[in-house]
Amino acid sequence: MPDTANGMPPDRRPPDRRPLHRLPPAHRPSDSVVRQAIVWWAKLQSGVADLRDQESCSAWLAEDPAHRLAWDRLQAIGQDARRVPSALAHTALNAPASRGRRAALRGMLSIAGVAVTGWAGYRHAPWQRLVADFSTDVGERRSLALADGLRVTLNSDTAVRVNVSGNARNIDLLRGEMLVAAELRPGIEALRVDTGYGELRAERARFDLRRTALGSRVGVYEGSVALLRHGVLTHVNAGERLAYADDAETRRGASDPDRLAWVDGMVVAKEWRLDDFAEYLARQRVGVIRVDPAVASLRLSGVFPLDDAERALKALEPALPITVTRHTQYWLQVGPREI
Known part of the structure; x- marks a missing residue:
């Protein structure tokens, strides 16, 4: 039966790393199969699954090799999605109560909601990667x-x-x-x-x-x-x-x-808003970059490294009235510089 501690059956085989388009077409999981796999994964992660749910999931996995393939792919990708909330949670729970903390907690709940909402969690549970070549x-x-x-x-x-x-x-x-x-x-x-x-x-x-x-x-x-x-x-x-x-x-x-410029690991900004710049950097990293509304509309130009968001944002501190704070490797905060 599936192990609800990690959302996978104990006899799970290592995921097949070959590009999916090289697999026999009969074993390529369809979009509907992938969505079924995510629904099962979400149910087992929800904390309310019972023995009957676990047995039903095991039976579904045994029905078709495509079910097992979709499940294995989901587990491999799900590891990345699951590690972020934990890291953010330790920081948020240890931080003083504040408006920023409450916003961060709402963000964490949004991320963690993937385990409940299944395939609808577009940003943090990319089901598209499961059916991709x-x-x-x-x-x-x-x-x-x-x-x-x-x-x-x-x-x-x-x-x-x-x-x-x-x-x-x-x-x-x-x-x-x-x-x-x-x-x-x-x-x-x-x-x-x-x-x-x-x-x-x-x-x-x-x-x-x-x-x-x-x-x-x-x-x-x-x-x-x-x-x-x-x-x-x-x-x-x-x-x-x-x-x-x-x-x-x-x-x-x-x-x-x-x-x-992203092809070469760079970003060229020309009169970009600060919040748009932060959002662009956030596509390249796991975690959260929060920009205080008080500085969100500040404009910037320049060439910056795409793979080091903290370095790119800190390069703006001499030119803009901002302070960049790293709470964990997953959480960067950009706020107004104290006078």
């Missing part, structure tokens, strides 16, 4: 040659599903951000990228795209791409950028090559 952890970047003339670089916390069989070249961006370099090859169809809010088509192009729970955006730096959305085809040329979502119109702007 390739993915990155928080803070990891990865460059991949998917086929002749097709290379992608995945940013932090990104998951993609890939089909490059025959003359097809298809990518599903399930979450996160990536840079794509595509070149046309004889007899090969144009690249298709499903962003969740529309489909991109490209023959020869270099572009980046990001998908969140609120929408997607694409910036083109070489060549051109076409966005098919709601039956309408919109062309995007080099130097242009589109932002779009299901419930909003497509917004066109200028692409900025400096946005690609």
Whole structure:
């Protein structure tokens, strides 16, 4: 029966680390199977599961190899999601009572809520990585040659599903951000990228795209791409950028090559708000960066390291009236400098 202390059966095998697209299709877990696995995991983590629940979960795991595969993948990813609240909790429980502490506790409850809400916890329980062919952890970047003339670089916390069989070249961006370099090859169809809010088509192009729970955006730096959305085809040329979502119109702007600095582990800020800068850094680390509303709207410019949020924020202290405090390795606080 499953061990409710860690949410996994005692006979659990080590997770299969091979890319999922190399596994037999019959054993690749579908989205529905992944969601079932997360529901079982959430129930066993909730503290209210009884013996019948444990036996039912074991029976579900035995029904299909895809169930076991989804479960193993979930445990491997869940370790990262579970370690953050514990570290933050020790700090918060030992800290003096304050408005900041209460806000931090609310944040921890939001994170810990993943164990109750299951697959709906988009930020801290990325179910998309369970059904992905390739993915990155928080803070990891990865460059991949998917086929002749097709290379992608995945940013932090990104998951993609890939089909490059025959003359097809298809990518599903399930979450996160990536840079794509595509070149046309004889007899090969144009690249298709499903962003969740529309489909991109490209023959020869270099572009980046990001998908969140609120929408997607694409910036083109070489060549051109076409966005098919709601039956309408919109062309995007080099130097242009589109932002779009299901419930909003497509917004066109200028692409900025400096946005690609993340590929080299850097971030280039140009008159960014401080809270936006902190949010950008937070994508690359496990934990919380809190910015006091009193300084959130301060503006900054410069080039900063992407993988060391504390160093990047402290570099602003001589220029801005702020103080950066580290409570633990997971919790950074940015507040006004005391006069």
